[in-house]
């Protein structure tokens with residue numbers, strides 16, 4: 119469904135070019151719920167932004183539902199963003215002047231396409247995520263968890279190929295975080311949604327089918343969940359600890375040299 123092959127991305131700062139992604143390769147299958155974790159600065163948001171068609175990359179290949187992104191025009195990329203991708207951001211990005219239901223319908227409104235099908239889908243999503251009773255309320259009148267569930271519903275309104283989530287639980291307490299993860303699990307189970315989530319939160323990641331660990335701009339490890347969520351969480355914590363220790367050792371060695 120999503121293929122990333124040998125992706126390279128550099129940022130130009132003044133006269134210097136910094137390579138952030140140094141040959142990332144990964145794939146995500148239809149219906150999979152995948153998390154990307156890694157130390158700060160390892161390139162997680164950069165990777166997400168490349169897949170989101172927001173920033174160009176120099177080398178490599180990204181294929182989304184058989185369509186290769188490189189070389190597409192701005193219009194074609196905007197079309198993919200609107201029609202093929204659903205976004206969930208850390209700070210919700212709900213519009214204060216619209217109700218929950220109107221916010222959910224927003225991508226369809228932008229697409230100029232709100233008919234019976236979209237209205238029915240909005241109702242289905244409200245029921246699925248337990249927000250039907252607050253559908254007429256405004257974002258300021260609902261809790262953080264409800265706002266985020268609204269954001270997940272909005273990401274699903276156009277039935278996207280892929281949902282991209284950037285730290286969706288970053289601003290939430292553990293109860294609200296769990297509600298968001300449950301929404302993703304519900305979307306996966308009921309709508310066969312495919313979800314690609316960048317997170318620092320190992321607890322949230324432990325509910326995923328797979329966790330990709332990024333380090334220094336490359337995939338360091340792919341961890342498949344083939345045990346209970348609890349056991350997977352323990353395994354993740356252990357792996358992250360080892361990765362951080364390794365990083366500290368590498369930094370110390372660099373300082374010595």
Ligand SMILES: Nc1ncnc2c1ncn2[C@@H]1O[C@H](COP(=O)(O)OP(=O)(O)OP(=O)(O)O)[C@@H](O)[C@H]1O
Nearest residue numbers: 129130131138156157158159160161162163164165
């Ligand atoms: N627009 C930019 N111009 C220059 N450098 C950038 C730009 N965006 C990011 N960087 C640098 O690229 C590196 C990777 O950034 P990125 O945001 O992808 O990391 P991250 O893994 O998402 O980090 P975090 O976990 O802290 O959010 C960092 O060193 C960052 O300072």
